[in-house]
Amino acid sequence: MTGGVEEQIDQWRGFVRRRQVIAASDVEEMEDHLREQIADLEAGGLDGEEAFLVAVKRMGNLDAVSREFAREHSHRLWKQLVLVPEADAGGAGRWRELGVMIGFALAAGVAVKLLFSLVDDETALIRNLAFVVLPFLAGWFAWKRRVSWRVCAVTAAVAAVPLLAVDLYPFATTGGAYPSPGMTDVLAFTHAPILLWLLVGVLHAGGHWRSHERRMDYVRFTGEFVMYLVLIQLGSMVLLGLTAAVLSLVGVDFEPFLEDWLLPFGLPGVLLVAAWLVEAKKSVVENIAPVLTRVFTPLALVMLVADLVVLLVNGPLTTVDRELLILMDAVLVLVLFLLLYSISARDPLAPPGVFDWLQLALVGAALAVNAVALTAMLTRIAEFGSTANKTAALGLNLVLLVHLVWSAWLLAGFVRGRRPFAQVERWQTAYLPVYAAWTAVVVLLFPPVFGFA
Known part of the structure; x- marks a missing residue:
């Protein structure tokens, strides 16, 4: 064929x-x-x-x-x-899969425990935590999908590049008695986990990273993974709080055990368990996904309109607070994630409906907020000069702008009956490598371009 x-x-x-x-x-x-x-x-x-x-x-x-x-x-x-x-019903295979997942989770916990024991610098811990945990999640996907050794080796080699960059670049520090990492350092270790997560998607796809269907499956997995992760964390916080309260009443200090054992093993364990639950309960969560997207899409639209009003009435764009612009970027990323998850949960053969018009309105509001934020950023750069942080924010907004503009165009054509929904869906997956390329630029090129400051 x-x-x-x-x-x-x-x-x-x-x-x-x-x-x-x-x-x-x-x-x-x-x-x-x-x-x-x-x-x-x-x-x-x-x-x-x-x-x-x-x-x-x-x-x-x-x-x-x-x-x-x-x-x-x-x-x-x-x-x-x-x-x-x-x-x-195939339970023996499911038990085996559960056992392998637990094995990977324990191995990840041992790796995190070693990292905590060998590295004293807090910044170095933050830099390397994702590089220590995510390989075990990737390894579990490689085992589950029976990925070839060649694909695993190539993926590991690509992941080693940002690892070497964040650890070997001569990043500058700021401050005196209490030094803090420079801006390029912060940008590198905050963008590196995003790049790693996209690389994990290669193994989740079984090495078929060019398949749009496999990419959309990973988008769907990411959304469901976040839901499970939040639920597990909330439940864990309640249990840990109750346990600490009970032990404190009998004079037992729970904090050393929490820091020495629960956190090193619990952090990677939660990630692996959440991933296993998504894989084991796909059909159950996919029933919830459309409901969640229909609940949060109108709420996100209201939030975007409110943010747009705040940006417009906050005075001249040069006076817009830098932290406000950063928060606007976070809101736009959240809206983009909601859009991707909504598209991944939709039946591609269903005709356009009211919810599709609502999504189009959401994308339009996001475009308006993005345009105002871009104008404010360009105005601030023209008046105060360019920095690594401003350039990274500007670049992210430009990447988002292209994604949102074409998404709006395709959605408008779909709701008007002029193109199939498959084109809207395919655009989302085709654009994902652009985000991988941008995060790679921030991690690898920004530090030397801006003098590692």
């Missing part, structure tokens, strides 16, 4: 997987049947794309297929809420 047909099958597979009542084994069986149909049709004289379309048509409407599976396998809907399925 040609590469175009394989890409279409990849998109079809991703669409089928979104039906929570269809298990992974059933998806594989359906794909085998689809490929057999395509092969038979190609043998009959049809080209690859024609054979694919005819074969999909013969497979029947996927919503009807989902309903049929729901009737025949209704037990799956409630079994998905069980932590580990029974043995006849």
Whole structure:
């Protein structure tokens, strides 16, 4: 089969997987049947794309297929809420996966414990923490996806470049008795984890980083991962608070144990557990995802309008507070993340509706805020000169501007019925490498360009 047909099958597979009542084994069986149909049709004289379309048509409407599976396998809907399925549902494999995840989590905890023991400088700890923890998450994905050693080696080699940069660059410090890291140092160790997270996505995709469907799966995973992470952290805070309160009443100091053992092992453990839960509970969380996006999208729109009013009534743009501009960038990144997650959770074959118009309004408001923030940044740079921090903020806003402008154009065409939603979705995944390139520029090039200050 040609590469175009394989890409279409990849998109079809991703669409089928979104039906929570269809298990992974059933998806594989359906794909085998689809490929057999395509092969038979190609043998009959049809080209690859024609054979694919005819074969999909013969497979029947996927919503009807989902309903049929729901009737025949209704037990799956409630079994998905069980932590580990029974043995006849592939539970042995799930237990094995859980055991491997725990092994990676413990190994990551040992690595963090060694980092805390060997490094006394707080700044150096912050610089290297992501480089110590995320490789174990990447390793778990590599094991789970059966990624080739070649892809793993190349990914590790690429990740080693920012690691060497943040540790070997001669960053300057500011202050006297209590020195603090310089701005390029701060920019490097805050952007490096973002670059590492995008590299982890290569292994999450099983090495198929060029696949738009795999990239969108990683976007979806990231959103669900954040939800689980927040829930686990909130629960952990309550448990730790209660434990510390009880121990304090009997005269036991809980803080040494917390700092020496719980934090080194708990931090990476939470990350691995959250990732495992996302992988184990995909269908359950995907039911929640559309609801969350519909709740937070209108709230984000109101927030953006309020932020825009604040920027416009705050006086001349040269007087806009620097911290306010940084917060506006954080808001825009949050809105972008919400947009990506909303698109990843949407049924691409559904017709445009009210929520799509709401998303278009959200992107329009984000563009307005971005334009005002850009104007303020350019005005401040023209009056006070350029610094590493200002240039990084300006560059981020320009990257966001391109992303939002084309997203708005594609969304406008979709809601007006002039283009398919697949184009909107494909643009989001096609633009992700731009963010990777920008973070690499900030980590690797900004320090020497601005004299490591």
